[in-house]
Amino acid sequence: MRRIGLLGGTSWESTVGYYRLLNEGVRDRLGGKHSADLLLRSFEFAEICELQEADDWAALGAIYATEAAVLRDGGARVLGICANTMHLVYDDVVQGSGLPVVHVVEAVADAAQAAGIERLALLGTRYTMGSDLYPSRLAPRGIEVLVPDTEDAAEVNRLIHDELVLGQVGELSARRLRGIVDRLVARGAQGVVLGCTELGMVIDPADPTLPVPALDSLTLHVNALLDAALEPLTTSLEEGAA
The missing domain is CATH 3.40.50.1860 (Rossmann fold)
Structure with missing residues (x-):
């Protein structure tokens, strides 16, 4: 499977759900002792909330773009933003990483x-x-x-x-x-x-x-991430960001 990079922590309560469901999904799809190949960047939620409340989406976009690139450099080949609201900086994540980003x-x-x-x-x-x-x-x-x-x-x-x-x-x-x-x-x-x-x-x-x-x-997003991570490597997903 492709390594999945997660931009999480907003909040960590739901990011735990992503981690569990992704691992359960890989186990169910591949069987045996298989589990998900993941990288997680878990943000400090209070800092993200402060920028949201200040309506500073430019700053949030820059932060997410930088961290998405870090996940890419760590070997992630598919990214997921573990929150609905933070998909407001989806384009920044795509541009910062150059990777497929599965949209919730x-x-x-x-x-x-x-x-x-x-x-x-x-x-x-x-x-x-x-x-x-x-x-x-x-x-x-x-x-x-x-x-x-x-x-x-x-x-x-x-x-x-x-x-x-x-x-x-x-x-x-x-x-x-x-x-x-x-x-x-x-x-x-x-x-x-x-x-x-x-x-x-x-x-x-x-x-x-x-x-x-x-x-x-959350569940639908996890399933879409699994689809992207487990698709044959010869598909167009390798060619650029979703």
Whole structure:
């Protein structure tokens, strides 16, 4: 397999999920004692948050481009950004590394399209929900993105930053999030994307009581990374960045 370079730590709670699922995926696909060939750059999350809050995406892009090049020089041949929000500097990572970078939204778009979803509700940080990150890649597929109203969006962002990134899942917050999903469904959502890699801690996509399918961006991203890392070396993936 190609060596996978991970830009993680945002937060480390979900990066642990990437590490576990990538290793489980390689074991399941290759069998025996096989495990994932990985390099991880785990950022200090507080420093990243400060730059996000300052709206200094240029600085974040420069940091991620530099660290992506370090992963490349360490032998990585496929890269993954272990967060939805930080895909806002995706182009910087591609340019800094010159490697294929597997985009989380493309993985979600593939799953949504396969499920026949045309109106997809998006849950994530305020940066993800308030940007063109998802619409820019879903609209060409004929998929409309719905986001929560102002009050509900603030609650989703609070849940992520005040609880989930700290490894906490409050029962009241879980009920509130379920209510937000119900309101999005009432607006016509045919599915909901857990567009923050920590949201799988509070919503189980396999929950049969969910009113619509839930797409877990972390799991879908991991599967796309495995596809890229395990594709035959003769494919076009070797020719340049995705």
